[in-house]
Amino acid sequence: MVALVRGWAVGLAICVGVSAQAQTTDTPPQTLPLPAAGSAAPIDPVAALLVEKGLLPATTPQAVRKVSDAASELVLSAMNFLGVRYRRGGTSTEDGFDCSGFTRHVFENSVGLLLPRRADEQARLPGLASVGREELRPGDLVFFNTMRRTFSHVGIYVGDGKFIHAPKPGASVRIEDMREAYWSKRYTGARRAPVEDGGALAGLRKTLSGYLNSEERGAP
Numbered sequence: 001m002v003a004l005v006r007g008w009a010v011g012l013a014i015c016v017g018v019s020a021q022a023q024t025t026d027t028p029p030q031t032l033p034l035p036a037a038g039s040a041a042p043i044d045p046v047a048a049l050l051v052e053k054g055l056l057p058a059t060t061p062q063a064v065r066k067v068s069d070a071a072s073e074l075v076l077s078a079m080n081f082l083g084v085r086y087r088r089g090g091t092s093t094e095d096g097f098d099c100s101g102f103t104r105h106v107f108e109n110s111v112g113l114l115l116p117r118r119a120d121e122q123a124r125l126p127g128l129a130s131v132g133r134e135e136l137r138p139g140d141l142v143f144f145n146t147m148r149r150t151f152s153h154v155g156i157y158v159g160d161g162k163f164i165h166a167p168k169p170g171a172s173v174r175i176e177d178m179r180e181a182y183w184s185k186r187y188t189g190a191r192r193a194p195v196e197d198g199g200a201l202a203g204l205r206k207t208l209s210g211y212l213n214s215e216e217r218g219a220p
Contacts, residue, residue, distance in 0.1 A: 070111060070195040071139035077110040078102075078156050078164050084173045086166045099154050102166040102173060103141060106156060111195050113205060119143065123151035127204040128191040136190055142178065144186040151188055 087096030091105055100119040107113045115122045122128075123143050131140055138159045146153040155165025161179045166172075178187060194200035 071137065074106065074110040074139045074195060075156065075158050078106045081173045086169055086171050088169065097166040097173060099166050103154050103156060111201065113193055113201065114208060119154040120151040122154055123189065123191060125208065127207050128193055131190040131192045133190065139195060141191045143188045143190065144183060145188050146186055157190065
């Protein structure tokens with residue numbers, strides 16, 4: 001128990017915004033036993049990874065609700081890119097990511113949903129459900145006004161009030177707390193893709209394909 005408390009203290013001492021490049025090669029555990037005596041029940045893999053990264057106390061895994069396999073896969077996929085550098089216009093691990101390039105890459109490679117390129121386009125995409133802040137679940141897209149423009153920044157909610165994103169030039173993909181003053185006052189909403197419903201997700205892919213094609217035809 002002393003070792004567990006010490007590990008959590010170290011996790012708190014490390015700013016969530018610090019690059020986690022050295023952690024990108026770790027294989028996230030699928031389950032983690034609770035430390036309480038007589039309890040051996042596994043917790044959600046998303047919560048397990050947050051515990052491993054020092055972002056959630058191992059004694060309070062219930063802070064992250066059980067989510068669907070699809071949402072868990074999406075969040076765990078996003079975690080694999082911790083430490084990848086920011087690059088304006090970037091859409092790949094090799095070149096780096098900007099905020100919307102990161103969310104687009106994660107959604108395409110985890111649930112097969114190709115989002116529009118820009119953050120504001122992702123926020124206004126038909127077929128994505130608007131979600132209240134108190135209803136956020138891991139895998140939701142969260143949007144912020146960071147350039148004096150609504151929906152100018154986007155990330156992926158991971159649970160326990162935290163989100164993962166590609167923040168700015170000179171930084172890298174990292175996890176931050178939405179409850180911090182900077183992010184809290186700039187928060188502008190959230191959107192949810194129907195990752196738990198295969199039929200709805202297939203329909204959204206078809207709708208999105210037509211939407212993107214029409215956008216490309218209308219481009220100069």
